[in-house]
Amino acid sequence: xxxxxxxxxxxxxxxxxxxxxxxxxxxxxxxxxxxxxxxxxxxxxxxxxxxxxxxxxxxxxxxxxxxxxxxxxxxxxxxxxxxxxxxxxxxxxxxxxxxxxxxxxxxxxxxxxxxxxxxxxxxxxxxxxxxxxxxxxxxxxxxxxxxxxxxxxxxxxxxxxxxxxxxxxxxxxxxxxxxxxxxxxxxxxxxxxxxxxxxxxxxxxxxxxxxxxxxxxxxxxxxxxxxxxxxxxxxxxxxxxxxxxxxxxxxxxxxxxxxxxxxxxxxxxxxxxxxxxxxxxxxxxxxxxxxxxxxxxxxxxxxxxxxxxxxxxxxxxxxxxxxxxxxxxxxxxxxxxxxxxxxxxxxxxxxxxxxxxxxxxxxxxxxxxxxxxxxxxxxxxxxxxxxxxxxxxxxxxxxxxxxxxxxxxxxxxxxxxxxxxxxxxxxxxxxxxxxxxxxxxxxxxxxxxxxxxxxxxxxxxxxxxxxxxxxxxxxxxxxxxxxxxxxxxxxxxxxxxxxxxxxxxxxxxxxxxxxxxxxxxxxxxxxxxxxxxxxxxxxxxxxxxxxxxxxxxxxxxxxxxxxxxxxxxxxxxxxxxxxxxxxxxx
RNA sequence: GCGCCUGUAGCUCAGCUGGAUAGAGCGCUGCCCUCCGGAGGCAGAGGUCAGGGGUUCGAAUCCCUUCAGGCGCGCCA
Numbered sequence: 319x320x321x322x323x324x325x326x327x328x329x330x331x332x333x334x335x336x337x338x339x340x341x342x343x344x345x346x347x348x349x350x351x352x353x354x355x356x357x358x359x360x361x362x363x364x365x366x367x368x369x370x371x372x373x374x375x376x377x378x379x380x381x382x383x384x385x386x387x388x389x390x391x392x393x394x395x396x397x398x399x400x401x402x403x404x405x406x407x408x409x410x411x412x413x414x415x416x417x418x419x420x421x422x423x424x425x426x427x428x429x430x431x432x433x434x435x436x437x438x439x440x441x442x443x444x445x446x447x448x449x450x451x452x453x454x455x456x457x458x459x460x461x462x463x464x465x466x467x468x469x470x471x472x473x474x475x476x477x478x479x480x481x482x483x484x485x486x487x488x489x490x491x492x493x494x495x496x497x498x499x500x501x502x503x504x505x506x507x508x509x510x511x512x513x514x515x516x517x518x519x520x521x522x523x524x525x526x527x528x529x530x531x532x533x534x535x536x537x538x539x540x541x542x543x544x545x546x547x548x549x550x551x552x553x554x555x556x557x558x559x560x561x562x563x564x565x566x567x568x569x570x571x572x573x574x575x576x577x578x579x580x581x582x583x584x585x586x587x588x589x590x591x592x593x594x595x596x597x598x599x600x601x602x603x604x605x606x607x608x609x610x611x612x613x614x615x616x617x618x619x620x621x622x623x624x625x626x627x628x629x630x631x632x633x634x635x636x637x638x639x640x641x642x643x644x645x646x647x648x649x650x651x652x653x654x655x656x657x658x659x660x661x662x663x664x665x666x667x668x669x670x671x672x673x674x675x676x677x678x679x680x681x682x683x684x685x686x687x688x689x690x691x692x693x694x695x696x697x698x699x700x701x702x703x704x705x706x707x708x709x710x711x712x713x714x715x716x717x718x719x720x721x722x723x724x725x726x727x728x729x730x731x732x733x734x735x736x737x738x739x740x741x742x743x744x745x746x747x748x749x750x751x752x753x754x755x756x757x758x759x760x761x762x763x764x765x766x767x768x769x770x771x772x773x774x775x776x777x778x779x780x781x782x783x784x785x786x787x788x789x790x791x792x793x794x795x796x797x798x799x800x801x802x803x804x805x806x807x808x809x810x811x812x813x814x815x816x817x818x819x820x821x822x823x824x825x826x827x828x829x830x831x832x833x834x835x836x837x838x839x840x841x842x843x844x845x846x847x848x849x850x851x852x853x854x855x856x857x858x859x860x861x862x863x864x865x866x867x868x869x870x871x872x873x874x875x876x877x878x879x880x881x882x883x884x885x886x887x888x889x890x891x892x893x894x895x896x897x898x899x900x901x902x903x904x
Numbered sequence: 905g906c907g908c909c910u911g912u913a914g915c916u917c918a919g920c921u922g923g924a925u926a927g928a929g930c931g932c933u934g935c936c937c938u939c940c941g942g943a944g945g946c947a948g949a950g951g952u953c954a955g956g957g958g959u960u961c962g963a964a965u966c967c968c969u970u971c972a973g974g975c976g977c978g979c980c981a
Contacts, residue, residue, distance in 0.1 A: 402923080763910075775942085
């Protein structure tokens with residue numbers, strides 16, 4: 319409907335130009351907006367205000383002329399000029415009734431568009447270190463990234479969903495060493511477990527699976543490893559130095575091949591667990607991209623080489639530094655340490671170089687907000703590589719804080735005392751988790767009210783929306799039970815029976831849905847959709863409470879059942895984009 | 905100390921990228937109702953948009969600044 323009105327305005331402006339009432343050299347940007355207040359009609363246009371200066375006329379005067387030049391349309395009841403020069407359109411009821419057959423025709427496709435024209439977009443999200451199960455913080459990234467990806471797909475982008483697996487680096491070594499030590503304990507060794515090792519129960523599970531599969535193949539004397547270890551923290555030492563030595567001694571005691579075997583078993587175990595967790599959460603990926611592969615394929619070396627050749631890398635103190643300050647970063651960053659190892663950042667440069675080489679029109683990274691300091695350096699790297707940094711959008715997702723009975727749920731990643739995503743899903747269900755996670759824009763801290771998420775009441779927005787869907791289905795069941803007929807062909811000719819204000823409001827909101835999906839997708843803000851669905855459900859329940867659908871009169875019943883079905887379709891479509899089910903009964 | 909994010913009703917949050925009298929849900933107050941699915945309907949109170957400057961026809965929205973909270977400032981990942 320917006321494009322239709324834009325066309326009318328355009329026609330009017332062209333006419334005014336023809337009459338020399340407007341200069342020819344203007345480039346008017348016509349924007350039609352939904353009004354906030356019914357008194358202002360259904361749509362408003364501020365073109366008279368924006369063009370007033372160029373036309374050298376008062377906004378209201380110009381508005382008069384624009385309105386005078388508007389072509390007639392049966393979809394418009396009246397046009398008013400109001401306030402400082404707004405042109406307000408009052409649409410006829412018929413204009414909004416038209417949405418019902420459109421919804422029926424397009425079905426599940428209603429709200430989708432080809433705006434993105436199949437352009438390739440990558441969404442990388444979660445990408446948690448495979449050193450333990452996903453926790454509730456990762457859950458928000460998962461729900462958020464999945465929703466953004468699905469929204470972009472809905473408006474016609476070719477979306478590639480990717481998980482970056484940090485299968486290299488020190489954290490993974492710590493996990494491997496932790497697995498190994500637990501394994502030794504299972505073998506009967508008396509082990510002093512390092513403070514900085516991974517303490518979670520899953521480490522025991524990994525160790526047990528290794529023990530089950532390989533028996534005592536990798537058993538070593540604890541003293542082989544414990545000898546000459548620098549003291550751990552409780553003994554007054556440095557826990558970091560201690561764990562590094564534990565890793566080194568473990569590697570030495572096992573030999574590279576055996577160490578790698580334990581390392582890979584731990585990695586696989588956790589990655590399988592994460593995959594399973596996310597799949598159960600309705601979050602699917604097109605690709606699991608291995609960080610290690612970047613080293614193996616030489617991508618990291620190639621990236622650094624490119625930076626060296628273009629003069630953006632220099633050597634200092636035995637290390638190689640990327641001169642990111644040339645591109646707006648606060649300080650230069652090491653890419654190769656003095657021990658010859660490349661840094662995590664070097665992998666990240668290579669990874670983003672690879673993303674660009676794969677030809678994505680747009681790359682979206684969903685990161686935890688604690689990584690915000692990395693944005694400037696990654697963008698700097700893209701610039702240095704000659705890529706367009708604006709192609710990269712980093713969505714920084716703030717942490718979610720759980721509340722139970724009004725109290726903050728305490729969480730700490732130390733000693734494995736955190737709430738896992740799996741626990742949360744079990745407690746509140748997948749639907750509520752997916753919905754609550756995306757209810758707030760990403761940069762907003764999320765207060766996740768567990769009691770509300772679980773509650774079967776209208777206070778729970780997710781429940782309220784699902785309930786609307788279930789109610790529609792219930793009406794359809796009763797239609798059948800009562801032996802009443804519904805003739806959709808006829809109904810589409812009888813939509814003019816939808817004269818109640820509640821029905822008008824519903825029709826208007828149904829017609830908004832494609833705009834909402836588009837806005838949510840382009841701004842990467844799924845919360846826009848959750849708010850919309852809440853409003854739509856509210857309109858539906860209000861209507862439901864005020865009127866009988868299953869009336870005796872055929873034409874009115876047909877029209878109302880048709881509207882009912884249109885609501886069901888839109889609610890189901892909207893929930894579907896958020897990964898939330900639309901139950902027929904609850 | 906520097907950088908990023910946040911600050912809107914009692915609470916949790918919207919506010920369509922500068923528009924009209926700043927909205928919703930919950931909570932609160934009063935009245936009505938109890939009908940397809942757990943209740944609902946109507947009305948009302950509640951705001952210095954953190955404070956202060958600036959930009960312009962017009963600012964919650966853009967710029968500067970102060971305050972408060974969160975996060976980040978490794979040759980860790």
